[in-house]
Amino acid sequence: xxxxxxxxxxxxxxxxxxxxxxxxxxxxxxxxxxxxxxxxxxxxxxxxxxxxxxxxxxxxxxxxxxxxxxxxxxxxxxxxxxxxxxxxxxxxxxxxxxxxxxxxxxxxxxxxxxxxxxxxxxxxxxxxxxxxxxxxxxxxxxxxxxxxxxxxxxxxxxxxxxxxxxxxxxxxxxxxxxxxxxxxxxxxxxxxxxxxxxxxxxxxxxxxxxxxxxxxxxxxxxxxxxxxxxxxxxxxxxxxxxxxxxxxxxxxxxxxxxxxxxxxxxxxxxxxxxxxxxxxxxxxxxxxxxxxxxxxxxxxxxxxxxxxxxxxxxxxxxxxxxxxxxxxxxxxxxxxxxxxxxxxxxxxxxxxxxxxxxxxxxxxxxx
Amino acid sequence: xxxxxxxxxxxxxxxxxxxxxxxxxxxxxxxxxxxxxxxxxxxxxxxxxxxxxxxxxxxxxxxxxxxxxxxxxxxxxxxxxxxxxxxxxxxxxxxxxxxxxxxxxxxxxxxxxxxxxxxxxxxxxxxxxxxxxxxxxxxxxxxxxxxxxxxxxxxxxxxxxxxxxxxxxxxxxxxxxxxxxxxxxxxxxxxxxxxxxxxxxxxxxxxxxxxxxxxxxxxxxxxxxxxxxxxxxxxxxxxxxxxxxxxxxxxxxxxxxxxxxxxxxxxxxxxxxxxxxxxxxxxxxxxxxxxxxxxxxxxxxxxxxxxxxxxxxxxxxxx
Numbered sequence: 001x002x003x004x005x006x007x008x009x010x011x012x013x014x015x016x017x018x019x020x021x022x023x024x025x026x027x028x029x030x031x032x033x034x035x036x037x038x039x040x041x042x043x044x045x046x047x048x049x050x051x052x053x054x055x056x057x058x059x060x061x062x063x064x065x066x067x068x069x070x071x072x073x074x075x076x077x078x079x080x081x082x083x084x085x086x087x088x089x090x091x092x093x094x095x096x097x098x099x100x101x102x103x104x105x106x107x108x109x110x111x112x113x114x115x116x117x118x119x120x121x122x123x124x125x126x127x128x129x130x131x132x133x134x135x136x137x138x139x140x141x142x143x144x145x146x147x148x149x150x151x152x153x154x155x156x157x158x159x160x161x162x163x164x165x166x167x168x169x170x171x172x173x174x175x176x177x178x179x180x181x182x183x184x185x186x187x188x189x190x191x192x193x194x195x196x197x198x199x200x201x202x203x204x205x206x207x208x209x210x211x212x213x214x215x216x217x218x219x220x221x222x223x224x225x226x227x228x229x230x231x232x233x234x235x236x237x238x239x240x241x242x243x244x245x246x247x248x249x250x251x252x253x254x255x256x257x258x259x260x261x262x263x264x265x266x267x268x269x270x271x272x273x274x275x276x277x278x279x280x281x282x283x284x285x286x287x288x289x290x291x292x293x294x295x296x297x298x299x300x301x302x303x304x305x306x307x308x309x310x311x312x313x314x315x316x317x318x319x320x321x322x323x324x325x326x327x328x329x330x331x332x333x334x335x336x337x338x339x340x341x342x343x344x345x346x347x348x349x350x351x352x353x354x355x356x357x358x359x360x361x362x363x364x365x366x367x
Numbered sequence: 368x369x370x371x372x373x374x375x376x377x378x379x380x381x382x383x384x385x386x387x388x389x390x391x392x393x394x395x396x397x398x399x400x401x402x403x404x405x406x407x408x409x410x411x412x413x414x415x416x417x418x419x420x421x422x423x424x425x426x427x428x429x430x431x432x433x434x435x436x437x438x439x440x441x442x443x444x445x446x447x448x449x450x451x452x453x454x455x456x457x458x459x460x461x462x463x464x465x466x467x468x469x470x471x472x473x474x475x476x477x478x479x480x481x482x483x484x485x486x487x488x489x490x491x492x493x494x495x496x497x498x499x500x501x502x503x504x505x506x507x508x509x510x511x512x513x514x515x516x517x518x519x520x521x522x523x524x525x526x527x528x529x530x531x532x533x534x535x536x537x538x539x540x541x542x543x544x545x546x547x548x549x550x551x552x553x554x555x556x557x558x559x560x561x562x563x564x565x566x567x568x569x570x571x572x573x574x575x576x577x578x579x580x581x582x583x584x585x586x587x588x589x590x591x592x593x594x595x596x597x598x599x600x601x602x603x604x605x606x607x608x609x610x611x612x613x614x615x616x617x618x619x620x621x622x623x624x625x626x627x628x629x630x631x632x633x634x635x636x637x638x639x640x641x642x643x644x645x646x647x648x649x650x651x652x653x654x655x656x657x658x659x660x661x662x663x664x665x666x667x668x669x670x671x672x673x674x675x676x677x678x679x680x681x682x683x684x685x686x
Contacts, residue, residue, distance in 0.1 A: 006484035010473055017472040017508075204468035208524075211432050211462035212485040213454065367434070 003214055007222025008229075014196065015226060024192060025230055029185035029238055036181075037174040037246035048095035048137050051085035052076035058105025064159075067148065068098075071249055073140045089127070096137045099123040104159075111149075111158035124163035138163065139175040139334065140249055146335020147251035155331070155342045175249070176336065178242035179329035180302045183264060185234045187322045190268020191293050193227055194275035198285035201276075207367040216366070224269055231265040239333075252332035260332060260346075264325040267349050270356030271321070277363040296322040306339055321352040385410040385532060385563050386431060391440030393426050400426040401437070402587035408565055408580075413558050415578035416567040417672070423587040424567040425465050428536050431565070432462050445531060458486060461530035463521045465537050465567075471510035475501050475520055478509060479527060486528035498553060499523040500546075514541035522550065526557070533557060535566040539573060551577055571672045583679060590679045595672060603670040605629075608639040610651055611664030624650040636664070 015021055052068075054061050068074050077094070079085040088094045100122060107120040124141055126134040138161065145159045152158050200206050209219060235257070242248035250257075275292060279285040297303075299313060300322035306314055317323045328345035330336030340348075386408035393401040401423045408414040416424040429435045431442055433453025442449040447456045469478055476492060483489035496505050499519040504512060512520065518541050525533055535554070539547040554564055554577055568574055574581050575595050583590040583598065591598055605628060613621070614635050621630045626643030627650075641647040644667055655662050 003484040006481050010470060010477065010481050013477065014470055014472040200470070203471070204464060204466050205470060207434060208462070208464055208468050208521075211434055211457065211460075211464070212482065213457045214485045 004218050004221050004225070007214075007218060008225045011222050011226035012229070015230065018196075021192065021196070025185065025189050025234060026237065028188070029181050029234065030241060032181045032184070033174070033178060033238055033241050034245070036177040037242065047073060047075060048133055049075050049077060049093070050137065051079040051088060051094045051097040053079055053082060053085060053097065053099045055102045056100050056104040057102075060105040060108045061100050064100065064104070064144070064148065067144050068141070071140050071144065073136060073247065073249065086125075089125070095133045096124060096126040098141065099125075107158055108148075108152060111152040111156070114153070117153075117156075117158050119157045119160045121160050121162040124161055126163065136247075142337065143175070143249045143251040143335040146331065149335075150252065150256070150332070157338070174242055174246035175334040176305075176330065178238060178246070178248045179333040179336070180326050182235060182238045182261070182333075183300075183322060183326040183329050184297055184302045185238060186231055186261065186264040186325065187268045187296060188293055189227055189231055189234065190265055190270070191272045191275060191289050193223065193269050193272035194279065194289055195282060195285045197223070197272070197276040198279050199282040201366065202280070202282055204367070210366055220273075224266065227269050228262065228265055231261055235261050248334065250333050251335050256332045257329070260325070260328050263346065263349050263353070264329070267321060267325070267353040267356065270353055270360060273360035273364060274356045277360050277365070296320045299323075301326050301339065321349060324348040383410045384408065385445060386414075386565065387441075387443040388427070388431070389441045389443075391427070391430065391437045391442060393423075393430060393435065393437050399587055401430070404440075404584075404587070404589050406582050406589055406592055408563060410563055411558065411561055412579040413554065413564045413566065413577050415574045415581035416565070416584050417569065417571075417574045417578075417581050417676070418567075418584035419569055422584040424584055425536055426587075427584070428534050428565065428567055432460065432534055433457060458528065459531050461525035461528060461533040463525040463533075463535045463538055465540075469509045469517070469521065469524075472508055474506050474508055475512070476505045478520065479523060482524045482527045488529065489527050490529055495523045495526060498526070500549060515543055515546050518542055519546065519550070522553075530562065532563045532565065535564065537567055537569070539568070539570065547573070571676075575672055583676060585680045591675075596669075598675050599670050599672065603675070604642050605640045605670070606642070606644050607668045607670070608641060608644060608647055608651070609636055609664065609666035609668065610639065610662050611636045612662050613637045613651070613655065613660060615660050616654060616658060620654060621651075624654060626650070 050068075052065060054065070065076055068076055076098070079088070079097075082097075082099070085094060085097045089097060101120060104120055107117055111117045122141060122145065124138060126137050141161045145161050148159050149155055149157055206219075239248075239250060243250060271292070272289075275285060275288050279288050295316075299309070299317045300306075300320045301317065302322070306317055306323065309317060324340065324345040327336075327339040328342055328349070331338050331342050331345070384407040388404055388406050391401055391404045392399070404423070404427055416427065418424050426435065430437050431444055431449060433449050433456055436450050444456055445459055449456055470481075473481065475496065479492045479495055483492060496502055499522060501516065501519060501523065504516055509517065509520065518538065522535065522538055525535065538554075539550055542550065551573070554566070557564060566577070578595065580592065580594050581598070582592045591601070593601065612635060614632075616637070618630060618632060621627065621632075621637055621639060624639070624647060626641040626647045627639050628642065629640035631638040631640075639647055639651070648665070648667075652662065
């Protein structure tokens with residue numbers, strides 16, 4: 001136990017004293033968040049007035065209204081008449097309109113009972129010419145819907161958000177980028193683990209350690225532990241920056257987010273060990289790592305949604321574990337539109353994890 | 368080809384064999400790195416493997432450390448079959464690899480603490496730092512140390528767990544003469560504490576000064592085993608007697624002296640090769656007395672390991 005702690009400490013010290021590693025794992029994702037956050041969030045006040053048309057009238061609808069109010073980004077005003085609401089929107093008194101369809105209460109009740117439910121849709125009207133407002137309203141509502149779904153049915157879609165502006169502008173906004181860039185950062189943290197590992201082997205440090213009673217399990221444990229700690233730091237920095245500087249609303253519970261962060265980090269660390277299994281020199285590990293991480297960075301829906309990719313590239317994206325981590329984090333953290341059902345994302349990541357561990361166990365050489 | 372000479376062992380006695388290597392072979396691809404090596408190391412001695420680079424010394428030592436498995440043959444260290452149970456052995460031995468390899472971004476102190484945590488019991492870090500004279504560098508990062516300092520650090524790491532046996536693979540390579548002597552002192556001190564030491568070296572002086580017994584290795588084979596005196600004596604029975612101030616005596620008279628088998632004259636000094644040193648010295652002194660010549664210097668020298676190595680392998684050990 002003491003040797004695990006000392007090894008973790010040694011790995012931590014080696015990491016923080018390596019400027020390049022620090023840059024890639026901490027500064028690089030922060031730069032992206034700031035860059036995209038600044039580009040895609042305007043200078044408008046982050047508070048939007050929406051007309052609230054309640055055609056359901058059950059307590060569930062009232063709770064939903066309270067949840068929307070609680071975001072502090074949307075300020076609902078009750079309106080009974082669609083036409084009046086549209087007029088108010090044209091006059092600039094409202095930034096958008098939300099119609100709660102009748103049957104919401106029933107659908108919620110059925111959803112929480114665990115039955116199969118036809119998803120019920122909130123109808124949202126926004127002004128597509130006001131990009132930032134449209135995006136903010138759409139994403140905030142999507143976030144609320146995501147939280148409701150998580151609470152009611154563990155994430156199966158009971159409540160969805162419909163509206164042109166939302167679909168089209170999904171890309172625009174820090175809400176999309178924060179979970180995506182967190183996924184990217186975790187991916188890089190993991191696969192870059194290959195480089196110091198290969199360097200230690202090349203310099204015969206691993207061989208020297210093999211001459212001590214230290215078990216290989218402890219050696220790997222120290223390595224993984226320190227990377228998980230760094231993953232936690234990355235998560236706090238990236239999410240904190242998104243929430244404080246770019247008004248991103250995190251709807252997922254901390255446990256669900258932590259689960260995905262750990263699963264993602266461990267999966268990509270295992271991928272790093274696979275890379276280390278097939279490279280002999282530090283330079284080779286460097287090259288292979290870039291070869292693995294760059295396509296993932298650009299094709300896994302990190303910088304633009306997968307729907308925008310041509311068919312054949314989307315097929316490629318489906319092969320990449322980062323696609324599933326990004327999708328899962330967007331769903332859970334900001335209620336993003338699912339590319340895959342959440343259980344599929346988790347299952348694919350778990351599959352990659354098991355596969356990578358098996359390959360490393362078979363092919364990784366200590367000397 | 369001479370057979371390796373291993374003396375009979377007395378179990379549990381002071382000369383118990385603590386390391387036993389029996390007909391060990393190891394091949395890398397086409398290269399037969401170790402080709403039927405057998406020898407024994409006794410408890411409490413400093414045993415040297417002497418040979419040029421590529422002789423198979425490192426491969427032999429790494430098999431004893433449990434880092435490589437032999438293709439054939441048997442290695443027993445501290446009663447443990449190394450190839451089968453390396454984990455039983457590792458807590459009890461100390462290892463210094465030929466290429467000093469350590470975490471480059473950790474400090475000397477941090478690294479020793481780290482290695483100490485791998486063992487149940489460990490010497491205090493400050494004690495090791497003092498013993499290896501690394502006090503000024505205790506907070507320096509490993510990558511900022513000189514070659515000799517890194518070498519001393521890797522020796523310190525080999526001593527962390529107060530091992531019963533220490534394996535030192537070319538421990539003084541890269542050290543300056545002062546550091547080398549100080550390490551020799553340390554190794555001798557370890558033996559005095561009862562530690563057994565197996566070291567490899569290609570420095571003749573190091574082997575002569577440190578090793579109780581040594582094995583001469585070349586091309587993956589042990590050429591001969593014994594103490595320095597035995598190794599040299601087995602090949603060269605003669606001693607060289609240097610006598611100064613005898614130029615007036617004449618070469619013919621020197622050659623006729625008792626026991627003299629050869630004479631070389633260098634200026635004022637005569638070198639007499641003999642198997643009967645006292646007889647020859649007495650005869651020289653008598654002859655000088657009779658001729659009224661007074662000898663100035665007298666030196667008896669034996670042939671060196673270098674001569675033995677040259678004789679065994681047909682090549683010099685050092686470049």
